């Protein structure tokens with residue numbers, strides 16, 4: 340195959356310019372295309388035969404062409420694609436409104452032989468995998484495989500989420516119904532929608548510190564201004580919550596009253612009531628992220644939403660950590676006009692959640708074996724949590740376990756003030772141990788260095804090995 344070459348006059352140019360010109364031509368030509376002969380190139384480019392020879396030599400060394408003696412020179416098959424220059428996009432995009440990391444360290448994909456303490460999602464041994472597989476197969480055979488779901492979600496699944504909350508709702512509180520529920524493709528998208536629809540760009544949002552990194556990222560992307568409220572192993576101090584809401588004028592407070600990520604804190608009933616009263620008196624919303632509802636270990640969840648009589652609580656519940664991360668199904672429950680605001684935002688963003696996933700999720704949580712699974716999960720999480728805590732106590736004397744959590748999936752460790760977290764993560768990763776550096780969980784500067792260790796990954800028997808690697812890496816830093 341012979342391809343024509345458009346030749347500008349290069350008589351005064353160097354070999355490099357000719358090589359660059361021919362590389363562009365080769366990049367656009369199909370594999371096996373025949374280059375013009377050396378004589379033709381000499382003539383068409385207006386350069387000397389020696390210059391053409393040198394250029395061909397370089398292209399050959401780059402693996403872009405092959406010469407078949409007596410036949411000609413051809414574009415080599417399987418040549419490396421030349422790197423594309425996307426420089427024009429810099430001008431078109433301008434600077435970003437907010438600069439946030441595109442990927443949390445918790446989402447790193449690591450090799451199967453690594454000890455993964457960094458990720459937030461449970462390994463398959465902790466999931467009702469068989470139940471999920473059967474449910475997906477059944478859903479695939481059902482009508483939902485070829486149907487559009489209503490925008491708010493499948494009514495039966497809306498009702499299931501409503502009943503879960505209504506079952507615990509106090510006498511006197513208006514019952515939650517399926518209409519109050521909007522099904523989400525994971526609660527992360529619910530956070531983004533709520534921050535956009537309820538708070539809005541430039542407006543303040545009170546938030547615990549530390550708190551879930553994904554909420555910080557979603558808030559930044561929505562352009563809301565975060566107002567941190569310090570929290571510890573008992574949750575935030577109600578007086579501080581009141582003070583921050585008063586001073587900042589924030590009309591919403593994002594919090595995790597149950598087994599918080601990362602601290603593991605569970606608010607006492609008194610604290611929960613006090614904070615709900617404050618939110619009510621300030622005519623504000625509490626955005627209650629009940630992410631670990633199914634992950635109780637020594638305690639049961641007690642959602643504040645069950646005490647809400649006037650629509651102050653916007654409640655989020657997810658199934659991605661207890662049913663399967665592959666079935667991205669969660670729900671937001673809100674009452675009054677705020678529900679419609681969130682619904683409008685979600686409809687513009689995701690339109691609806693795959694009915695196939697909703698059908699499968701509903702099938703899983705409707706089975707009698709779902710409850711049995713949750714019981715087993717509780718025991719397994721307890722064993723893992725305790726073993727990891729023991730391993731840390733034995734091999735990482737520098738670390739302070741802030742709270743042995745009564746639920747959730749994480750241990751939150753405070754480290755010596757001088758710890759270089761980036762170096763610690765690099766050094767442990769070099770020993771195939773992956774941890775999450777705590778700074779991602781702080782909306783502002785972290786008061787002290789922390790790491791989060793997740794105890795729901797594969798191979799818990801390797802916790803001592805992981806803890807030793809962390810201890811050694813800290814010692815190497817002089818901590």
Ligand SMILES: Cc1ncc(COP(=O)(O)O)c(C=O)c1O
Nearest residue numbers: 459525526527551600630657659
């Ligand atoms: C506190 C909290 N909220 C929300 C999410 C997001 O969960 P989902 O998988 O439902 O998007 C997570 C995930 O780690 C979380 O920890």
